[in-house]
Amino acid sequence: MFDYLIVGAGFAGSVLAERLARGAGKRVLLVDKRMHIGGNAYDFYNEHGILVHRYGPHIFHTNSAEVFDYLSRFTAWREYQHRVKASVDGMLVPIPINLDTVNQLYGLQLDPAGMKEFLAQVAEPVSPLVTSEDVVVSGMGRELYEKFFRGYTRKQWGLDPSELDAQVTARVPLRVNRDCRYFTDSFQAMPFAGYTRMFENMLDHPNIKLMLNVDFREIGGQVKYQEIIFTGPVDEYFDHRFGKLPYRSLEFRHETHHRPDFQGHAVINYPNDYAFTRVTEFKYLTGQVHPSTSVVYEYPKAEGDPYYPIPRPANADLYRRYKELAAATEGVHFVGRLATYKYYNMDQVVAQALQLFGRLTGLKRQEATSLRS
Incomplete structure (x- = not known):
């Protein structure tokens, strides 16, 4: 028993x-x-x-x-400390979007005060915030939304951000400083x-x-x-x-490359290019010292093990x-x-x-x- x-x-x-x-x-x-x-x-x-x-x-x-x-x-x-890059416009820029992201994308030299002014100029306020698109467009405008969020969300969820609850993109912060950490937890x-x-x-x-x-x-x-x-x-x-609860699944393609480094970063997101959403190089996470390196590509899909x-x-x-x-x-x-x-x-x-x-x-x-x- x-x-x-x-x-x-x-x-x-x-x-x-x-x-x-x-x-x-x-x-x-x-x-x-x-x-x-x-x-x-x-x-x-x-x-x-x-x-x-x-x-x-x-x-x-x-x-x-x-x-x-x-x-x-x-x-x-x-x-x-986890740090992520996004492949946008042929550049690798910090994600979540911060001061360095905007300066690098647009060739600017903004300080935090200038970043706030920039965001205020490009933002398109929406009220109430109902969808994921509303959240992003209200905070950073449509151009950054198109560059970083719309394509990634479509791949990840199989839906346009305008079809998803606000909570999806509300999880991703927007920073006016140079903090490039993905998380800020204690x-x-x-x-x-x-x-x-x-x-x-x-x-x-x-x-x-x-x-x-x-x-x-x-x-x-x-x-x-x-x-x-x-x-x-x-x-x-x-x-x-009562019927099946819908989940989003993932397919993982693992590769090992016989060289010390593959992409120079722990994770690179691909919002607009390719069928995969991101590539992770594990040695950056684990700190393992090894002459070879392993990565994984993530392909979102509708069927399979329930993840999201x-x-x-x-x-x-x-x-x-x-x-x-x-x-x-x-x-x-x-x-x-x-x-x-x-x-x-x-x-x-x-x-x-x-x-x-x-x-x-x-x-x-x-x-x-x-x-x-």
Whole structure:
């Protein structure tokens, strides 16, 4: 008899497995349909001995000391400030757009005050802000929108920004200074030995039984458990009773090049050219020293593994029906990006999992993260 069957060995499932086993003495069966733990954060050494992220780059960043301290039990960290370039008009310029981006594009020498004046002149205010196009055009005008956002969004989502909720492009900041970091969080780092090693340390407990390459429905009648924690697609759990929730998927093309460096940057975005959206060179992320280098090209597509919930009003309405059904389903707890149909960063998923652990055990947040055995 297990206390909990946890479906999905990504961040949400693994954090809850660790907390329930080590922090509450519960017996946990953790299952995943893939052949590995770590979910989309899974990394591994390829045939050339280079540490790569199978499902595209995962950069850890958070403003939560609680989340960072919790994960620090299972990994040392490599400090890393993520910087991204965009290929626009034959140049590589900083993204998110900042003072250097505009000066380089237009051959200007603006200071922060001049940048504010420039943006005020080109902005086309829209009210209310309903779509992703509204957000960008209101903040930086139509020309920068066309150069950086429209093509990228069309590739990424298969939809024009005018068809997507404002939240999509609202995630990307606009800076009037020269800060070229992609994130500005208090804690920015990469697991020193990789994400997979961190997950292995997290799940190393005698109360955790791990089963891979198995669908949770296949073991339903063979294993006894009291409650379920489900981190997969919520519509899948209910056999798509109200229809399928739309997701955007990705195809990854990995390459290894037998030279020390390939593109000179960690990530280069391609808003307008080519079918792929970005190229990541992993050695910049991991700090690995190796005579060769590996990169991955990302090709968005409509079908495949679910990665990104598509933020449109009709999809939100459909999810609301599943949310109500989930809330009425006793003994099953839904947590994580797929189970709650929302795009979360990794730290947000960890925080959500810790919050659920607190509810399950009646512990306050600080107590929930501090219990060890």
